[in-house]
Amino acid sequence: xxxxxxxxxxxxxxxxxxxxxxxxxxxxxxxxxxxxxxxxxxxxxxxxxxxxxxxxxxxxxxxxxxxxxxxxxxxxxxxxxxxxxxxxxxxxxxxxxxxxxxxxxxxxxxxxxxxxxxxxxxxxxxxxxxxxxxxxxxxxxxxxxxxxxxxxxxxxxxxxxxxxxxxxxxxxxxxxxxxxxxxxxxxxxxxxxxxxxxxxxxxxxxxxxxxxxxxxxxxxxxxxxxxxxxxxxxxxxxxxxxxxxxxxxxxxxxxxxxxxxxxxxxxxxxxxxxxxxxxxxxxxxxxxxxxxxxxxxxxxxxxxxxxxxxxxxxxxxxxxxxxxxxxxxxxxxxxxxxxxxxxxxxxxxxxxxxxxxxxxxxxxxxxxxxxxxxxxxxxxxxxxxxxxxxxxxxxxxxxxxxxxxxxxxxxxxx
Numbered sequence: 001x002x003x004x005x006x007x008x009x010x011x012x013x014x015x016x017x018x019x020x021x022x023x024x025x026x027x028x029x030x031x032x033x034x035x036x037x038x039x040x041x042x043x044x045x046x047x048x049x050x051x052x053x054x055x056x057x058x059x060x061x062x063x064x065x066x067x068x069x070x071x072x073x074x075x076x077x078x079x080x081x082x083x084x085x086x087x088x089x090x091x092x093x094x095x096x097x098x099x100x101x102x103x104x105x106x107x108x109x110x111x112x113x114x115x116x117x118x119x120x121x122x123x124x125x126x127x128x129x130x131x132x133x134x135x136x137x138x139x140x141x142x143x144x145x146x147x148x149x150x151x152x153x154x155x156x157x158x159x160x161x162x163x164x165x166x167x168x169x170x171x172x173x174x175x176x177x178x179x180x181x182x183x184x185x186x187x188x189x190x191x192x193x194x195x196x197x198x199x200x201x202x203x204x205x206x207x208x209x210x211x212x213x214x215x216x217x218x219x220x221x222x223x224x225x226x227x228x229x230x231x232x233x234x235x236x237x238x239x240x241x242x243x244x245x246x247x248x249x250x251x252x253x254x255x256x257x258x259x260x261x262x263x264x265x266x267x268x269x270x271x272x273x274x275x276x277x278x279x280x281x282x283x284x285x286x287x288x289x290x291x292x293x294x295x296x297x298x299x300x301x302x303x304x305x306x307x308x309x310x311x312x313x314x315x316x317x318x319x320x321x322x323x324x325x326x327x328x329x330x331x332x333x334x335x336x337x338x339x340x341x342x343x344x345x346x347x348x349x350x351x352x353x354x355x356x357x358x359x360x361x362x363x364x365x366x367x368x369x370x371x372x373x374x375x376x377x378x379x380x381x382x383x384x385x386x387x388x389x390x391x392x393x394x395x396x397x398x399x400x401x402x403x404x405x406x407x408x409x410x411x412x413x414x
Contacts, residue, residue: 003018014368016368016372017375019031019032019033019035019037019375020032020033021037023051023052024039024043024047024051024052025050025051025052026050026051026052026393026395026396027039027050027051027393027395027396027397027400028051028400029043029051029380035378036378037375037378037379037380038378038379038380038392038396038400038404039051039380039392039393040374040379040380040381040390040391040392040404041380041381041382041389041390041391041392042263042391042392042393043263044382045200045232045237045258045391046258046259046263047262047263047264047393048235048236048259048262048263048308048317048393048394049262049263049308049311049317049393049394049395050393050394050395051263051393053262053264053307053311055307055310055311056261056262056304056307056308056311057264058307059303059304059306059307060264060265060303060304060307062303063299063300063302063304064300066299067079067299068299068300069295069298069299069300070299072100072292072296072297073292073296076297077297077299077302079297079299079302079303079306080100080297080299080302082302082306083098083302083305083306083309084098086306086309087256087269087271087309088271090241090309090312091242091254091271092242092244092245092250093250094250094273094274095250095251095254095271095272095273096271096273096277097271097272097273097274097276097277098269098270098271099114099269099270099271099272099289099291100267100268100269100296100297101268101270101291101293101296102266102267102268102293102295102296102298102301103138103257103266104137104138104143104229104231104232104255104257104258104268105137105138105139105140105143106138106140106268107229107231107255107256107257107268107270108138108140108142108143108146108193108227108229108231108255109138109140109142109143109291110255110270110291111191111193111227111229111253111255111270112129112142112146112191112193112227113142113289113290113291114253114270114272114276114280114289115129115190115191115225115227115252115253115276116190117279117280117287117289118190118225118275118276118280119190121280121282121287122279126188127190128163128164128187128189128190129145129146129163129164129189129190129191129192129193130163130164130165130166130181130184130185130191130192130193130224131146131147131163131164131165131166131192131193131194132165132166132167132168132177132194132195132199133148133165133166133167133168134148134199134202134203134205135147135148135193135194135195135199135202136148136152136195136199136200136201136202137193137195138231139152141156141159141160142161144156144159144160145160145161145163146163146193148202150362151361151362151363152362164184164187164189166180166181166184167180168199168202168205169207169208169211174207174208174210174211177211177215178211178214178215178218181215181218181219182218182222185218185219185221185222185224186222188222188223188224189224190224190225191224191225191226191227191252191253192215192219192224192225192227193227193229194212194215194226194227194228194229195229195230195232195233196212196228196229196230196233196238196242196243196244196249197209197212197233197238197243197246197247197347198232198233198237198238198243198347198350200232200233201384202384203384203385204345204350204352204384204387204389206345206347206352209246209247209248210247212243212244212246212247213247213248213249216247216249216251225252225253226249226251226252226253227251227252227253227254228242228244228249228251228253228254228255229255230242230243230244230254230255230256231255231256231257231258231268232258234256234258234259234260235256235258235259235260235308236259236317236318236321236348236349236394237259237347237348237349237350237391238347238348238349238350239318239321239322239325239347239348239349240318240348241312241318242254243347252272252273252275252276253270253271253272253273253276254270254271254272255268255269256268256269257269260305260308261301261304261305262304262307262308262311263393264304264308265300265301265304266301267298267301267302267304267305317394320394320395321348321349321394324349324392324394324396324401325346325348325349327398327401328346328349328390328401329346329351331351331390331401331402331405332344332346332351332353334405335353335405335408335409336353338409338412340355340356341353341354341355341356342354342356349391349392350389350390350391351391352387352388352389352390353387353388354387354388355370355383355386355388355412356386357385357386359385359386361385361386362384362385363385364385364386366383366385366386366388367382367383367384367385367386369411370388370411371383373407373410373411373414374407374408374411377407377410378403379403379404379407381404381407381408388408390404390405392404
């Protein structure tokens with residue numbers, strides 16, 4: 001019988017097989033027909049400590065027996081209070097206010113609304129958002145508006161609002177980006193939103209901490225709010241808890257999701273400085289922050305996030321991250337000599353490179369071919385066009401990591 005499920009980013013007209021996954025453990029997924037699949041992309045960049053982490057699973061089970069859900073408008077609960085306190089302790093000052101939501105896209109929507117509300121409540125007419133070329137911030141309307149225009153969203157163009165775009169800071173042309181940002185900031189925009197150090201869906205594009213630091217400084221000089229979208233780069237992916245740390249940058253607004261719960265269950269937060277919060281704090285009810293979802297700060301999700309933070313406090317997570325990064329580099333050094341590979345690069349645990357291809361776009365035939373080849377050889381990969389990336393859970397062992405690169409090499413040799 002044909003499944004009634006409509007899958008994301010899936011062209012059902014191609015009738016590609018869709019395996020049924022029954023359970024996960026560590027760096028592997030197990031299908032209903034008994035196959036063990038190595039998760040080379042952390043199930044879309046979310047799984048940090050591995051599937052089915054015992055500490056996180058135990059926290060979910062314990063909380064499920066206490067409180068499953070409660071409206072968060074005007075009510076609260078201890079898992080959310082504990083999580084907010086812990087996040088404020090972990091994240092750089094002065095990010096001292098935590099707004100809960102349920103996905104990366106909504107964390108970005110919240111950030112944009114916070115920025116616009118900040119200026120509106122101060123009676124200063126600023127409403128333009130600046131973005132970086134090739135960026136991606138989610139698939140809801142606001143998040144798409146601040147992302148790159150292209151095949152992802154061309155059908156929805158009438159819904160998207162206009163933004164100012166600065167070029168991606170490629171090596172040797174960083175000053176072009178900085179000059180463009182400086183010029184754009186002179187027109188007094190509301191905010192600049194950026195993925196720190198690594199642009200994910202845009203092709204795993206890397207830029208330097210020095211550029212990030214200078215972009216932050218430019219925004220500060222012009223009073224432009226700086227929004228850091230660390231939904232993918234946060235929680236150790238680039239080698240530090242936040243990618244922004246490597247540039248000594250503290251944003252006005254910070255978006256986190258994915259690894260917030262270790263990837264176990266959906267949850268997101270948007271952290272803001274006192275200035276952002278205070279602009280919405282008033283005796284005037286019309287100035288409140290008008291945003292919520294039914295499942296804001298879901299207690300079970302908050303319990304999972306609290307367990308994740310305990311793991312970060314109690315276990316050598318960054319040492320695992322550093323070790324995985326070194327092992328990734330050894331594989332890159334070996335595979336990088338292949339004639340069909342170019343632009344080999346790594347940031348923390350994120351390894352990426354391009355396979356030579358005439359189109360070089362998201363719709364490159366490389367992606368479905370490699371994805372199918374990997375699936376047939378028990379590896380989950382999902383290239384971005386002809387850009388291949390390997391971003392596994394931090395717990396992956398040497399055998400599984402080697403198997404991933406062996407599959408890529410066997411594809412290239414075909």
